[in-house]
Amino acid sequence: MRESDCVVVMGSNMAENHPVAFRWPMAAKVEHGAKLIHVDPRFTRTSAVADIYAPVRAGSDIAFLGGLVNYVINSERWNRDPFFRSWVVNYTNAATLISDQYQDAEDRDGVFSGLMEYKAGVPEWPYNGFTQQYENASWQYAGTRVGDQGRTAATAQSGETPGTKSGMGTPGAPQPSGPPYDALVRSLLKPPAARDETLQNPRCVFQVVKRHFSRYTPEMVERASGCPRDTFLKVAETILANSGADRTTSFAYAVAWTQHTNGVQIIGCCALLQLLLGNFGRPGAGIMALRGHASIQGSTDVPTLYHSIHGYMAHPTALKKHDTLEDYLAAETVPTGYWGNMPKFVVSYLKSMYGDTATVENGFGYDWHPKIFGDHSHLPMFVAMNEGKVRGMFCIGQNPATSLNAKLERAAMRKLEWLVVKDNWVHETANFWKTAPEIQSGEVSPADIKTEVFFFPAAQVAETEGTFTNTQRMMQTHYKAAEAPGDCRTDVWFTYQLGKRLKKLYADSQAPRDQGFRNLTFDFEHEDPKERQIGEPSAVKLLKEMNGYQTADPSRHLAGFGELKDDGSTTCASWIYSGVFPAPDRNLAASKQPDPPGQPGAHLNWGFAWPANRRLLYNRASADPSGKPWSERKKWVWWDGSKWTGYDVPDFAGTKAPSAQPKPGGIGLDALSGTDAFIMKGDGVGWLYVPTGLVDGPLPTQYEPAESPIRNPLYKQQSSPVFKYWKQDGNPLASVADPNFPYVITTYRLTEHYLSGAMSRWLPALTELMPELFIEISPELAQEKGIANLDRVRISTPRGQIRAKALVTRRIRPLQIDGRTLHQVGMPWHWGYEGVVKGEIVNELTALVGDPNVTIHEGKAFVCNVEKG
């Protein structure tokens, strides 16, 4: 971001929530006068240092971004400057033709072709939250089929009902089997989709996109988002002016884009815009997904996610044809592009899981691997819990009693038989049975709660050795600064000890389902006798397991995932991290040498960024199709006549010439040409249009949040037709434009606190800075409601009601939406009923609705009422 000429912070309050990362946009500002734009419903501390602040209505981001797309495509500059044309034609799927079955939201007033009632899922797990889903065959590239272009979503997709196989191949036909699995992968090859390099064909992606966004005019943006037309145009002009061959614009977002029932589409819309502007794979370009917790990136890489296994490979599921390893590989491997190597990743992963017991004969133990059978993410799990389907829960580093749909989640926890809380504090969740509001009000008596709660004191991060992986995919070692007091133990200690004990428990079970545990290799004994004695596992050994080694000789670490084999000769838990620990004496995560100041560089010797220590993904795109840098100012990686070179590790086949053509019948990278910069994509290009992988449409479309005070100004379709909703008592939704809940409310963070507050509300130095829960309202609304600054106010939604102090400020402004005044209010959500300072729980107000792709709740835009008292 330090290289950016324009930084757009939208969907995040970067200065307040990522202050340290924010030093780079500020550096760009001070060092070369980069423009900073903040698009946010509230004027925040980010807006305070921004060159342009654009107010918007919470939940209107796609209208705004769509407006930008429309502005760009129709702008004189974009159509004149050869850079954009060349970039889009060569590096995106703009030229690709789409199936003529496809009908756009444009033609069907807000819904795409293929909408149908939800069929996927198994009766044992009725918690996926869908009522409708899309049959997405019609979305495919012309002449291709679902799955050809890439993996499909886990819980809703045509052809994902149990038994039938996604992708190609007919049941019964003998599956080419391996290892090596090349034959199998080759059998998946399809003829590439047709293209029209002139971008004239009405069915080519570019034309479809152009039509799709044609109604997103500046006037429409103002109507839908409330952002004044001229402010919007100023933003649009600034972004366009700072994109091109020698200028780049970057975006930064966080949960104000994700916490929506169409969050993934918002991000997709930004990606679409940045692809049109050539802002990918280049210095100062891109989209920064500002991650939340320290190492939350790491926890998705080596996942705590239910639906994937290490390195973003689909988790084996009962909802697809994943019966055998071959089935799984056939269903999940994209034959072209780098994912064509997936069999090597999977087999090496299984070797790390089951060690010697994983053999060719038993499909490397694939059968032992657990399968998912639905959406097992946070919300559905708590719904299931609330219906008595879950007996126990380990709550390690979470505080669900306050952090999501609190009332309902506490009700769910009351149905547990046992609850293990491992935390630094005896927080709201640990005491949900004792001090929760419903207990204090006498509504529920602790005597009636049968849940047995076990509390394990946790070691703090400074008392732990290990690594962080930050937003930039960079892994850095951190060392123990102090010994944990008393019984406090690290989380990895807990997991390790639990695993070992479970293995013992199953040691001589013959039940097939227990073989996984029996054969699991789980030996990470610490080198240091002192640590070993308390049972702490070795972080070094864990890192080595992730990096991978030669199965025959574990002392020979792998230098990178290029060395992975699909025959079991290599062991590697997480292919993307392969190379971080290339030799027993070389831990790159621990390397800390910055580049000398002043000269351009990627600081390759500071930490390790997966994959292969690349700092910019798809950086082949920083050079033009012929391999020359687009400009001196923005050079990064280029072709020197014999190989790819530059400041960064090239994200491309090292010696593949720009002019290289795909090998006929080639798989993996061989199937891609010398200009196919997006090597993880089956077709080697960035996707403006997304034929597969998303369950709610191939193109971003402005939908209203699940609760909105207005009708969708763009389409008849009010909200996403497929967003997730769970019918539970305590989870009613307000109807559209419900007069009882006339205001838009959004929830967010403060620099002074951290999330549920468990990490801040116990610390006086922080609590004195922001002692009390408050609601930010405009003087205009305050006057309407007779509310004075610091008055107590009552905030209510169909789900609940809480009290907070009023902070009346002009940083909040009424918006003109569709010609009428609309008020927005905002609340930080850091308070709870434990700690040095207490306050009511904002998540009593939120609704249990989710994004159809990733099931994150809609905490950022819903409706409420505000009254004095």
Place this chain on the structure above:
Amino acid sequence: MAEPMGFYTDTTVCIGCKACEVACKEWNQLPATAGGANTMSGDSYDNTRRLDGIHWRHVKFIEQFPESRQDGRWLLMSDVCKHCVQAACLEVCPTGAIIRTEFDTVVIQSNTCNGCRDCIAACPFGVIDMNPVSGTAQKCTLCYDRLQNGLEPACSKACPTDSIQFGTISELRARAQKRVDQLHQTGENRAYLYGADEKMLGGLNSFYLLVDRPEVYGLPPEPKMPSRNLVPGSVYTVLGAIMVGLAGLFSFRDRTSSLGTGPGPEVRP
């Protein structure tokens, strides 16, 4: 004496994160208002309100929004002791508790201060106040302990955006002037330096880049030395004394006579 050290604070890049405030607290082990159970002030995001004996750094939040919200501004500024070259506090301190260090900074020795609070009244910027725990007057030490060990002050170290910059005064002044010029070029003509030159109390070793009048930031437009009143004040007082003396002479004039001798008549109180 080593080269004068101090702060240049560029308020235009401050994001009001208060990391400086907290870092100072943590490093100097200062207590929190009401043990942390503070109450909300209702004045923007500022709940610690001012510099005092337990807040040696304080971040100010100034909301400037017209009703139309046109070009509204939220000015953020991290305030601290100015380490004046001519330090009022040091000047008046009767116990010599306040000293000037080898870094040309101003430090209160807690073991010497007896809590007369003269320095509080003297500081033109309202920086000092009592620390209820130590019972002495306290303020920013410019991390004297860290400086002595070659470390950067805790607050500037913590500042993510380099709004607070630590260094030698000469170097900081040059850097600050460059920034002002840059801002003027990009159209921010309101930018200027507060306390960077000798004109203000011989120079503030913690000076600021501001974009509005000092008053707006709660800074005195023309801070002065207390001693400005010393001579006139004393002269007038002596004058007063003389007048009283004259009044005495005049009143007793007609009783002037040989001094009485002996105990005088036995009238007893």
Place this chain on the structure above:
Amino acid sequence: MIDAPSSTWFTTNPHWQWYIVLYFFIGGLAGGCYFLAALIDHLGRVEDRPLARLGYYVAFPAVLLSGLLLTLDLSRPLRFWHMLIERNTFEPMFKAWSPMSIGSWALLAFGLFSFISFMGALAEEDRLRWPAFRRLQWPAFRTTRPPAVTGLIVAVLGGLAGLFVAGYTGVLLAVTNRPIWSDTPLLGMLFIVSAASTSTALLMLLAQRYGWRALPGVAALQRMDGLVLALELLVLAAVVVSLGSALRGWLNAWGALLLFGVIIPGLIVPLVLSWRQRRFTEASIATMAALVLIGGFLLRVVVIFSSETI
């Protein structure tokens, strides 16, 4: 803040409150009474000597009390000596440019003089009953009273020290950056004059309690009080003028108290009284003196708190 009348409005109040108010008042009386006593010693008639002794009798306890009040006002009272001796080097601590520093020394010196004179007065009246005193000090102490030369010197020096103690407090307030206090250079003058008026009033009051109306000195005191009160009125006017825009600090309850608690009852009324009747009635003396004392006290209340509350 943005429309602050003066740069002094940006400072913090030192929490100088009742201890200090009392100290300013009592310290003023101590200095003033000693000064008057010394004056009488030099100019007075022999009949007036009891009056002079009275002054000394007041001064010493008052200065003791002053020291006590000052010490109590410190947040670390046990460190009072840091004012005189540098804590780390144990060298004498003296800052000629810091009123509080000189003030501490002055108080010490004045304490010494007033002690000597106090004992002298006792000795003169032959009140030093204890054998110890009888044997040693008392001849010595006798010499500390006029007409003995030492006596004269003590009285002169003590008198000056007294005046200093009575006046430096105003300078101390001026040599800060607080609103009002440092917005005028005249507080020292005001305090010294007010110290004189209150002291004369006090001596008159006491003299009258002892029924010394016959003493010529009392009449002189009356005349003096009149003069000093007039003077004080003028100085106060000058202060108001010199405050300029900082006068804002008095356009409030404190201003009202100044007018209706100090100026009218404490200055004007007594003045009128003293001019109206050359020959005082018992009552009028009492009321006049009382009014002056109350006014003098309230004056200090106003000066201190009107700034403290900004």
